[in-house]
Amino acid sequence: MHTPTPTRWGSARATTPTVQTRNGALQELYPISSKQFFMHQAPQGRFPVARTILLGAMFMGMGMTLPIFNHFVPIFLREIGLSATLITFVLTWDNYINMFMQPIVGQLSDNTRTRIGRRKPWVLVGAPIALTAFLFVPMATTAWGIMLAIFLTNFGNALFRSPGVALIGDLYPPQQRSLANGIINLMLGVGAALAYSGGGTLYGEFGRYAPFIFGSSVMAFALLVAFFFVHEPQRPLYEPEEHEAGLLESVRTLIRARNFNLLWMLGAILSWFMGFTALEALLSLIGKEALGIPPDQMGNLVALLPAAFILCAVPSGILATRFGRKRIILVGIAGLVGVLLYGYFVQSWLMMVGFLIPAGMFWALINVNSLPALYDTAPTLRAGIITGLYYFASNLSAVLGPQLAGVLVDLTGDNYRNVFLYGAFFMALAGICMSQVRVR
Incomplete structure (x- = not known):
């Protein structure tokens, strides 16, 4: 994946923003002050670092709740006596609605x-719902109570996630969107690592409520950043990229296209997310039930996985540009199959470190290059369709992957180690599908 290099910094100067219409004419939007201009439109050729850091802080704060949720909710559900099948169902059932x-x-x-724009109202409505419901997750003492808190949390997240991502298209010209997205995703990875390590430490020191208070507080900070510092134009400053297509439109196009290359690629994406999302959902229980590692210590260990991913994300794109996306993805798949098989035999926290770091590295080789590779398989389809298919496959696997893994754990006598074998199987299946894909 090629990341564009930002051009040389120019001098700041307040101007009236314009947007290019379809006939090529420049149309004035409205006059803005120099302070507003700082957040709206950078001078010609200048990459807006400050704006990107503020947006990244907003996304990082709002995204820190998910790692805390994934790590501690399975433990809470296990404590009230639920089986692995029911645990994974409670964790994922609402994702059907979110799709x-x-x-x-x-x-x-x-x-x-x-008056405040198109996207910010959705963020300002969705985020308070999510952070308030998130606080009630550790307070619930029944499966139904936890399910309700989870649903409201994810309902709030769903209200602001798509509009929040759309801000990138509104505020950046096309040649800067990849770099902006890369920086924002880097900050999301940092947030995930902080959520695991900070949440684990707080859980050990102060109990089950502390990680969720921490996550809600950080989300509240992100909400304040969005309200006071992210100044959204009333109309987009740049022609937006094509929007993600809806589910039905994407599936209809897939059926009509009869593109077997695209089908193999979607099969690979579905398979590797089936394996990896199951591992993410059940890692805390693997540590507690199979290895006897307390949740607070396991949280600090799991932080190594996103940390390794962060370090390898940019090199993964560079390697794919040099050697080809298919080859690098296959290396990542082969590496993860081996690491997951090793994970089955892990006996201590030190051996778990030896699993988590290479798992994050190999996952970066796959995940960073998956969407660009999907685009390569169907260059004649519009981008919105491809993006819709990608998120359909990844969201479907985020539901089915953990649920099937939970069934396997129950069928094998509560043996959580089998999640490693489950992951290795689906990674190998992804490798078979990927080997049939014809992309560089």
Whole structure:
């Protein structure tokens, strides 16, 4: 994956923003002050670092709740006596709704018109719902109570996730979006590592409520950043990229296309996410049930996985540019199969370190290059369709992967080690599918 290099910094100067219309003419939007201009539109050729850091802080804060959720909720559900099958069902059932809801919310935000912009109202409504419901997760003492808190948390997340991502298209010209997205994703990875390590430490020191108070507090900080510092234009400054297509439109296009190369690639994406999302959902229980590692210590260990991913994300794109995406993805798949098989025999926290670091490295080789490789398999389809198919496959696997792994654990006598074998099987299946894909 090629990341564009930012051009040389120029001198700051307040101007009236314009947008290029379809006939090529420049149309004035509205005059803005130099302070507003700092957040709206950088001078010609200048990459807006400050704006990107503020957006990244917003996304990082709002994204830190998910690692805390994934790590501690399975433990809470286990403590009230649920089986692995029911645990994974409670964790993932609401994602069926989110698969349909997020594209709809994204399209609704396109047509929203308010004094503070199109996207920010959705962020300012969704984030408070999510952070408030998130606080109630550790307070619930029944499966139904936890399910309700989870649903409301993810409902709030679904309200702001798509509009929040759309801000990148509104605020950056096309040649800067890859770099902006890369920086924001880097900050998301840092946030995940902090959530695991900080949440684990707080759990050990102060109990089950502390990680969730921490996550909600950070999300509240992100909400303040969004409200006071992310100044959204009433109309986009740049022509936006093509929007993600809805689920039904994407599936209809897939059936009509009869592109077997695309089908093999989607099969690979579905398979490797089936394996990896199951591992993510059950890692805390693997540590507690199979290895006897307390949740607070396991949280600090799991932070090594996103940390390794962060370090290898940019090199993964560079290697794919040099040697080809298919080859690098296959290296990542082969590495993860081997690491997952090793994970089955892990007996101590030190051996777990030897699993988590290479797992994050090999996952970066796959994940960073998966969407660009999917684009390569169907260059004639519009980008929105491809993106819709990608998120459909990844979201479907995020539901099915953990649920099937939970069934396997129950069928094998509560043996959580079998999640490693489950992951290795689906990674190997992904390798078979990927070997049939014809891309560089």
